[in-house]
Amino acid sequence: MAEALLFYTLAALILGLGVMVVSARSAVHSVLFLVVNFLLVAVLYVTLNAEFVAVIQVLVYAGGIVVLYLFVVMLVNLKQAPERFSDPRRLARSGLVLGGVVLALIVVVVSSSLRAGAAPEGTLSGFGTPFTSGNxxxxxxxxxxxxxxxxxxxxxxxxxxxxxxxxxxxxxxxx
Amino acid sequence: MLEITPLHYSLLSAALFMIGVIGVLVRRNVIIIFMSIELILNAVNINLVALSDQLQDLAGQVFVVFVIAVAAAEAAVGLGIIIAFYRNKETVNIDEIQIMRW
Known part of the structure; x- marks a missing residue:
């Protein structure tokens, strides 16, 4: 039941994002939809017991190939509408939001590491656990x-x- | 319906493949056509991984690794061609890329 639910959710998202990759008007939006599509396909691989392929999908596809696409899109389509981001108020607002997000991340990481400091040794990470024969x-x-x-x-x-x-x-x- | 069989994965793969083919045929921006090709390759990979899981045979996943390697090579060379062409013609519209047509 849970497996079917996961599959149908992933399938719907993958197909919907595929349609958006093809139909997006701006090439940059297309690339960003493509990243999410690749990440969801990687999740699908994990459900199919193919962990190594999932990792390769994230590293090579979502990490390498898509960045290459993004570079080319930026190189080729620079003529259109860079003005939209030059509004100083908009810049200040997005800077404020980004700063807040970074601050929240720092607080979360520091507080969790402080809490983890009290935990017994050896239970924090997977290091040292024996690697059984896996995928x-x-x-x-x-x-x-x-x-x-x-x-x-x-x-x-x-x-x-x-x-x-x-x-x-x-x-x-x-x- | 609630049992997920390889048929479900094949149907998903076929649908994604069709979306990619439609993108290749309909869009005129070369970069988006390349992205549609990546979608097609991903559809093939889903099929290979699903059947590898079904048959308990790792050959399918090995093939996926090779497909990803070829896709990376294809993206690098293809995007190099796009950049070289854009430098000469100032366009990425596939309708205007016809210097090799006779």
């Missing part, structure tokens, strides 16, 4: 035995793509 270990084993050559080929592909991207984005060749 990551199994996947690493398969990846480095049965799929070793495809793995090396993928690394070569990434190297070639990196060099290609640098060559393409470089301004003047041969100088």
């Amino acid at each position: 990551t270990e199994q996947l690493g084993w398969v990846l480095y035995t049965s799929y070793l050559i495809p793995f090396e080929l993928a690394s070569m592909l990434l190297l070639v793509a990196m060099v290609g991207a640098i060559v393409l984005a470089k301004r003047h060749l041969g100088e």
